[in-house]
Amino acid sequence: MPKPAPFTPKPAIEKLPLAVRKDVRDNFENEKEDLEKQVNDLLGNEYKFKFNPNEIWAYNESSGSTNCGSIMKNYATGFIYCLKYYVEKYGDEGKDHFNGAVSQSEISVGVNTLGDKAPTISCEVRDGVFWILFHPTSLGYNCDYIGDAMLAAIEAAPCEGLSLRAKHSVDEDYESKIDELQEELGKLIGMPDVTLDPNWDENFKALKEGVKDEGWQTSFGRAVFDYFEGFKSQLGYQGFKDDEMLQEGLADVFSSKKIVLRVLPKIKKSYNEAVIEDGTVYLQTTPSNWWVNVSQTGEGFIDLL
Template sequence: MATPFTPKPALDRLPLAARKDLRENFQDKQEDFQARIKTLLGKDFTININAEEVWAYAAEENTSTGGYFSAYVEGFISALEQFLSKYGEDGKTYFNEAVMQSQLTLTVNPLGEKAETISSDIKDGVYRILFNHKQLGYNQHWQTDHILPAVESVPREDFALSTKYSIRVDYEANVEPLRQEINKLCGAEFILDPNFDENYKVLSAANDKISEKNWRSRIGATMLSYFKGLQYQLERQGFKDDDMIHEGIQEVIHTKTFRIRVVPTTKKATETVISEGIVFLQVSSTIPSSVYRSLRSSVLQTAGV
C-alpha cells in the first residue's frame, strides 16, 4: 500500500533574497493582478498565497519566489480569460458561485506522487492552483483545461456549465432547419421536445453507471442526433408528400410532439413509444450515447401508420 502523502512543514521564514524577490516580483504586482481578475469577474477578488508553505518545496538555492508566484497567477488569469471567452456570462456566474470566497491561492497537491504537474480545485469556496510536490514552477501557464472541471466539481441543482453550453451551441443553434424538414415530412407543424430538464435529472442520478463520462458536455449534440435519426426514418418510410400518412400520423400524434425520454432500462438501444398523443423516443440512462451507434434503429412505430 502506498504511503499517504504528508505535506512538508512551512518554512519559519523565507531567505532574504527570496523575500526581496517576493516583494519586487509579486507583492508589488498583486493589486494589479487582483484588479485584472475583478475586471473579468465583475467583483472584488483576492490572491492569498502562503509563501512559507509553498516555498518549502523549492530547491534550496532558488530565490525566485515572486517570479514563480506571478507566473502561476498570470497562467490563471490567461486561463480565466479563455474560460470566460467560451462560456460568457454563464461562465462568470458559475465561477463566482463556485468560488464563493472570491479568493485564489497556490498550494501543494495532496495527491502526492499521483498528482499532475499542475491542476486545480475549489475547496471551501477558494480556487486553488495545485502543484506537484516535486515540480514547483513547472507548467505554470498550462491551466486552461482545469477551470471547468474545478467549477463543475462544486455541486449545484441545475445544469452543469458544459451542459448549458452544449444545449445552446450544439442543439439550439442547429435544430431549426431539422424541425422544418420534419414538419415537411409530417405535413404539419410538430414540436421537437428534447426534454432536457427531465433527462438531465435521470442521467445525473445514473451517472455512476454511464460509460461515457462526458455526457454532460455532449447532451445537446446527442439529443439533436436523435431527431436526425427520426428524420431519417420518416424519409425512409415514405412520409414525404403522402397525404394519407400525414393524416394518419396527425390523428395518432394529436399533440404533434416528438419527445426524447431517458428511462432506466430499455429492451433495445432505442425504442419508440406512443402515449397520450406523444411519440417518445426512448433511450436507456446507462447508454445515452447509443444514438451514435444506432441512429437508423429508431423506427417510428405509430399505430397502423
C-alpha cells in the same frame, strides 16, 4: 506489502530570508492589485490572490534561490492565461459557474497532498476557494498548464442543471440548427406547428446517474439533435411526405403535436424506440445505449398508427 505512508505537508517557514521577502514584495505584492483586476475584469467579481509565501517556499529545492515572488506571480499569470480561454469558450454561463463554485472569491496556491502521485500542476475548488496545486518537488513548473483541470475543478462543485460542457454543446450543436429541422419535420408530416422537446434537465440527470464516463457531456446537444434528425429521416423512409392518409392517421393520435426525447432505465427495444402516449410521441433510449444507432429512431413507427 506495507502501504506507503500518507503524504505529510511540510511546515511553513517561520521567517523567510530578507532577499526572499524582497522578491515577494517586488515581484508579487507590488503587482498583485493589477493581477487581481485582470481576474475581476474577466469574472465580474472581486477576487483576491491569497498566496502564503512561507508555506509555498517550504518546497523550494533550489539552493540559494530567492525568486519566491516571481514564482508566485507566474502562478497568478498562468491562472489568468487559462481563465481567459475558459471565459472565451464558456462565456457568461462559464462566469456564473465559476463564481458560484468559488464562493469565497479567493485563489490560492498549495502543495498537492497526493504527494509523489500528484501531477506537476493541477487545481481544485475546496470550501469555495480555487486552489492551484503543485507536486511537492515541482514548485514553479508548468504554471499555465491548468486549462483542462480548471473546467474539471469548477464542474466538480455542486451545481443544479446542465454542466458547462453540456450547455456549450447545446449552444453549438443544437440551438443553431434545431429550428430548421423542426420546420422540415413539420412539413414532412403536415403539421407545421409540431414542437420538439429535448427534455434537457431530466435527460441530463438520467445520463449523469447512468453513464460513468462523462465524455458524453461534450456532445450532449449534438446527440439530442441526432435523435430528432434520425426520427425525421425514418418518417421520410416510411412514406409520410405528401401522403395524406398517413398524415391523417398520425394526426388522430398526435393531439399534443409534441415530440419528446427521454432517457429511461429500460425500454422494450434494443437501442431506441418511439411510443405514443396521451397524444404525445416519445423517442426513448437508455443510458447504456445513448447516441447509439440514432438513425433507427422511430423505426417501425407506422405500425403504431
